[in-house]
Amino acid sequence: MTVLVGVISQKGGVSKSTLARLIAREYAAAGWDVKIADLDISQGTSTDWKQRREVNNIQPQIAVEQFRTVAQALKHADVYDIVILDGAPHSTQSSLEIARASDLVVLPTGLSLDDLKPSVLLAHELVNAKIATDKIIFVLCRVGDRENEIEEARSYIRKAGYDTVAGSIPEKTAYRQASDNGRALSEVTFPTLKQRAEQVVQGIIDLLSEQEE
Template identity: 35%
Template sequence: MGILKEKRTGIKSPKIIACLSQKGGGGKSTLARALAVELTKQKLNILLVDLDIQQKTSQEWSERRKQQNIKPTVNCQSFPYFPLELLKKNYDYLIIDAPARISQESLTIAKQANLIIRPVRPSLDDLNPAIREFNGLFKAGIPKSKLNFVINAVGSRAMEKATRDYLVPAEYYIFPIALEEKVSYQEAQNQGLSIGEVKYKRLQEQVKKLVKEILKKC
């Protein structure tokens, strides 16, 4: 789906990047927060949409950020489902932190999104369900051009290569930048920071490169 336009108001619908996963711990909230921070730094009007109202991890993260007076302030709201009225709001981007489960709501989100990102960890327990998840969305009519993997939590280049090699036959796009397994990422998020705001320059640059690649596809 391209960018829709409201003919009567002249307001264009926001671009939507959805971070999906059928289970928790894969990195979708981590990636959604990093995207939200980097886009906000670009002076864009964004909304981080937390759709897991039971956990509210992104909502609570944004509140920690406000409490620590960390700039820029990230606009985050939680909802029990994706409200279609957000498409009529004057946002540049909606970043969706989807619930950690597969449901009809996942398909609704996928249909509205410009880009769907599935962070995947380098283990068969994560890789195989991730591939099946995308296959299900593809069979439901979501084009492969929307479906993208980000390799997350790799411990070595050999591990990253093995993960890429395993994913390639599924024929979904794999972003060229992988995220490493780092304790500093978790520590940063505990403080209300994103993984792009860690104190290590190399890790900051890695996240910025990934965000740049994601926006090129959106």
Template identity: 25%
Template structure:
């Protein structure tokens, strides 16, 4: 299974979600490779920091910020149970290549009308990719979300009947993610029973149920 986290809007948490999904599946014994397709290389930076901290490697991180991704990712997938692509912001050729590589596209979005409007171009690219990959699946993931707020509830309700719809699992606005990342950790390295760790586990399980 190749899962790509994509959104042309920056700052929506693609790298955080990509790292944590990869980590969750690795903790469950899956063979996982994460492709850092963002020219900024944040996932690679995280991996290097983890190594400097002397922490065990959970999964491989490969830098592939180029538009041949759709040819190279399937080759990596032959040697892994899951490949997770941390996608680029606003690089059309890279984005198209990631879409052609993926079995499932996750679109992280914050509960805000601005994020919804900003996803319009992303949805057009998905429609375009389905000409070549009609089996391509896509889902929104509500990230940095306070479920108690009115706008979060309204966003979730709106996306239920949207195409693509949103996953039921949402990820909260939690400082635990940033605190863990600074030292090359994931939230379950710090506290496997934390709310953040439980949310990631729920999202990972929902992804796997969809792709069975």
């Protein structure tokens, strides 16, 4: 059975594609046959990232393909061990379709109320549409260096009824540069940043392997 992971948000630029690539990279490095389904047809940023990755000859190679619809992505999914559905912003309908198809739905969010509120509202919409709450996981992204701000955001999400993965992804130039060079967040050279990316993705991997048991 192909494992399906959806990465979605209502807002743009919250790190969906960044997380999709991180998850894809870790599974690819573990020898899984991985594909990122880039559903952001108007931007295709993960498709561009894959080209930068190829130009810079970064291993392991990661397959990325653009799909116009979730249904089309699913039609091509069964030859892979895992497919990461990299969602488009501002499309509740497509987000819902991704969530329905996915074994785990990853919701990246920033720490401000402007980010948290729409993220929680999207999760509520998923639950209203009968998506199981334990399939939904939040990831705190583009965080600053104030631990209390991070914990407040975590508790906001918990109070709304959802879990966050342990750890968080800080906003860092090194991550941006890595991405510009076709690398995933876990492929940065700074050990602390590499560790933070690995902690977050390990939380996602653990949830997926718990489901398989």
